[in-house]
Amino acid sequence: MIDSHCHLDFDTFKDDIDSVLARARKAGLRRFLIPGTTPDGWQRQVTLSKRYKDIDVAYGLHPYFLHKDNQSGLQALSEHLSHCDVMPLAIGEIGLDATVDIPEKEQLSVLDTQLEMAKDAGLPVILHHRKTHHLLLERLKAMKFENGGIIHAFSGSQQVAEDYIDRGFMLGVGGTITYTRAQKTRETFKSVPLSSLLLETDSPDMPMSGRQGKRNEPAFIRQVLSSLSELRDEDEQRLIDMTSANYSRLFSSKGTG
Ligand SMILES: [Zn+2]
Structure with missing residues (x-):
């Protein structure tokens, strides 16, 4: 099983990253x-x-952490991409967030550059x-x-999900589906193809x-897995196998197994 999105570089994991990873591996995770x-x-x-062989990375400027002017951040990203000796699997986490204080125009320009x-x-x-x-x-x-x-x-x-899938995207399934009140999203994950999750x-x-x-920590991914299994009425092992294969396929050009 793979946790395709976890911010293990955040300060909150600084003091106990080894035990966080140990619990995660015990829960069946083999990549992060x-x-x-x-x-x-x-x-x-x-x-x-470099320290942990089961950790993959992506680099990007997250919309939460943007400033009024992001030219130096974008310049740093460009330099990091050309000089860094740990190759990223993707550019991210990038995007648009309507709830942060940075003007939409600036967010769009940073997104487009990335x-x-x-x-x-x-x-x-x-x-x-x-x-x-x-x-x-639209972007x-x-x-x-x-x-x-x-x-x-x-x-x-379902419609938005299909629009992304048509553009070659996969959908990250996370803690949202563990809340029964997330009706629309749960309905969507019930029916989208497993090859996109x-x-x-x-x-x-x-x-x-x-x-x-x-x-939150990666070991708790088991809860996402069991909610998805229940929702789709599909075997947990099949979900693990398919989502891991999806990850390898998405990043195959980078040679991840
Ligand atoms: Zn994130």
């Missing part, structure tokens, strides 16, 4: 993908990925959304972005149902 958020974070990702970088590098992207599906789909189309990637923590309708926790954020207010 850490998406990038800030230039400082990329350095910690590099260190972690989509260009992904195109130049031949890499997929990890996309963050919040009340922005419509805008994101992917306008930028003629064909490398696909992951819609992190997908929530939304990846498991994720978004640790330390998005705690599962019953663990609100507590730090």
